[in-house]
Amino acid sequence: MSLIKSLMGAAAAVALTAGASLAEPALIFDLGGKFDKSFNEAAHNGAQRWAEQTGQTYREIELQSEAQREQALRRFAEAGANPIITMGFAMADPLAAVAGDYPNTKFVAVDVNWLDAPNIRQVSFAEHEGSYLVGMMAAMASKSGTVGFIGGMDIPLIRHFGCGYAQGAKAVNPDVNIIANMTGTTPAAWNDPVKGSELTKAQISQGADVIYAAAGGTGVGVLQTAADEGILSIGVDSNQNHLHPGQVLTSMLKRVDVAVYDAMKAGEDVQTGVFTMGLAEEGVGVAMDENNAELVTEEMSAAVADARSDIINGNITVVSYYENDSCPALQF
């Protein structure tokens, strides 16, 4: 009898631990896929860092269709995953529909800040502030007085990047000429390095000698062509300075990896609410390392440091494209 009891006790213990291990975090990548060299890959890196440090596992899915957004949220929530981390603004609408049905599950929405639900942690980034700083650097490094911007898909988020960049460039040189192009209007625009390369050549022929790419995988082609043609480029999201050492002026960092890592580390106790990761929180910033040390003059780094503290304490206001769907410094 006692043997059976202890066996049952052991079984119950196993069942309990099995239940506990089910509460692993889940990560939902957006349609770009986890190896997009950009936004989703940053999330993947953050999750991998957490997994390596803690030895724990997480569930993940790379979405393939719009209908899967709600499906993946529900399936992970029903399987007990907690927290469930989603990537990209397009998850906002499905989250609004699903979150209420699973009040005990925490959701983390990266690039979303307008939802109203008690169990969602919304993390957005002040991309315009980081872009402002790289815009300043672009205008200071440019000898021709013409700088370029190459966006991915023509959506408000990318205009938001371009708008901050243009304001930064104009702050340094009010007469600067800014050429802005978008790669395309379909999701393929996120992964079209060939077109990125063509646009780079077109902008060079118009006189641009520093080009900022905010275009996911397309940016790889922009950086490559800029390096081949001997002009400077600016990377985005991750630190891309190492891709062409000495030829990438800097990178606009958007620390999606940190957002994902923090959420996984906090686990089920992750704090909910709306969080903006700006310059002060080091959610965005400029990448300075040995690869671009020769390109960044002391004057440049001093100006960027000043502007950074001015933005943080409110002396400089960078206008967000979202405020009234238009940009004071650049016409799209």
Added chain:
Amino acid sequence: MEKMPKWADVVLIPLISLILAAILSTLVILAIGENPVEAVNLMVTGALGSTYGWGYTLYYATNFMFTGLAVAVAFHARLFNIGGEGQAMLGGLGVAVACLYIPWPHWSIALLAACAASMLFGAAWAAIPAYLQAKRGSHIVITTIMFNFIAAAFLNYMLVNVMRPQGSQDPATARFPEAVHLPTFQSMFSTAENAVFRGAPANISFFVALLACVVVWALIWRTRLGYEIRAYGHSETGAVYAGISPVRITIIAMLISGALAGLMAINNVMGEAERLVLNATEGAGFIGIAVALMGRSHPFGVFLAAILFGFLYQGGAELALWTSIPRELIVVIQALVILFTGALDNMVRIPLEKLFLGLRKGAE
């Protein structure tokens, strides 16, 4: 004389093609070190093992039925309409305009209006390539595929600059009002004690798709217009000799085709998303080509092929959720099915025809 009995043409060839695709897929799954039996099991139970799975399978199948029928109708006039994607995008725009700007009292009236609007927009998008083909001889394959890109750019412009609610960061329209939400299978078939199709997107437009299959069948094989379309498809000179106008048939067939592709939007835009997003069609227009090829351009074949592709989509989603099989591999499996059933059709057909001829000679 027929080379093969009809059942072999309709059932045996697709079946052998499927088996060949399955064998190759198994090898691919083995090569990346996953268990193919487990994968198939997961796909079957995930897509067909519950009303929930069926709800997704039938949702995808509904999309593919509309686009498959669209391609099939054009095929009968020997027109290769690969613009289903763009026509379905424009259909979505029609649905969004109909649902957002007119206050409908009830979903049933809204559905009729949305059907009309989506068909009108889809047909209008097909009309220009049709006119260029009929009057100017610009090849329909080139023009329709280019119109897909124009449609994408146009939709992007509309969503980013015109229809996006102020301050929203998502390039999509606002949610449609409650009154135009279509009944889902969950609300149609669930009883108080037994909830079925929970959370699945399949909705009443599945029955619209079935109706469309019947109507297309009647149109192609039971009407004068259908006869003219088929006659033109078999031989243009013969049709001209019989007094059938090539210009008229080209334009009419393409208009019907575009309308059917546009009609898909009542399922994905009105039924599922309940708003118009940028990426609403998700390649269903192209899958429609494979569905029509596999279904031999017959509405019943299109129906079966659409269910099969719905199964592949939903099964693929389950694979992505619960295994570490990368999504690229799921695309490979879908591609193998398309390759064998569509492109490599003759690889199976020719040996099989020889076999049947040999058998018949042996019997005589």
